[in-house]
Amino acid sequence: MAVISNELLEAIVQSADESLVKVEMAGGVPTWEAMPGVRHQRIIRLVANSVRRSPQEEGDCGCHVYEDVYVRFPEGSFKSPDVAIYCEELPDVDGATDVIPVAVVEIVSKGYEAKDRIGLPFYLSQGIADVVVYDPRTREVIHATPQGQNMHTAPVDLTFACGCAVTIPL
Template sequence: MTTAAHRIEELILQTDASGAPVRLEYVRGHTRWEASPSSRHQKMLQRIERSVRPSFDGETGCSCSTLVDVLIRFPDPDGSFKRPDLSIFCTEPPDSDEALEVLPVAVVEILSPGYEDKDLGLDGAPFYLAHGVVDVVVVDPRTGVVFHFQRDRSPVTLQAPVTLDLTCGCSLDVP
């Protein structure tokens, strides 16, 4: 890891440890911040996380392990760090006090007012897909609109409540 990337990771982790009311990310050479999430955001996230399970259509070998709000280092030239609202892994990720270097197979982002571009713009779904995440689900908890982005497929817009079957062999419910 470069010295600059190490300093950025350290700054993000120190901000987390201090209890600051912001969440920091570093994406494609730019620091991004977001205010701490609202109760609407957190409640939707909890409902979705509780619903994640292996799909019933066959054995995929994916454990559908989840982590909420975990810092992940992406393998891009800028040394980007993102913090998906919900990350889904096929193998349980390691315990770590630093950013994970294991990429999730799927992520779920919950839109917050004023930060829609963070999840729907270039640093959101397109960034995740370009770096190996296979499914990206973006949920607007105020309207119930659900965007499902998949590698090599056109995005799909749905209306909650909906059950999604992910490429990795996991399913989730958006209430």
């Protein structure tokens, strides 16, 4: 797949923002969705604010949280996970980051359920160790790792391979 230049990615994101849509591309397939509503944004904030270092885990991951940051993947895809967790602070740049998160949380948007679930195997294929997909309407929480998937019902506390923990709210 051809890699999109930073300038073209910036133009695509700017155009999408002006059109009130969120655009992503995974594995060469572009997707879009309407800008998220209040419920979606509230849950993102609650999840992001709950990220912490698990007291039972050792390690040096700083559990740095970013919301809706564009991530450019090595094969050219770009996505904007609702919540991305990194062990180190990201460089202060405008536009997309090339740094791959250690964990992501996606909140399923009504009408875009397929898009949010398609992202799960993509994220795992890119080396992200923990991927969470949460549907607040059904309270279904999928926690996927390279070893498999576990199903939970919100609210639930999850611990990631990096040593960070998160609470998925009601």
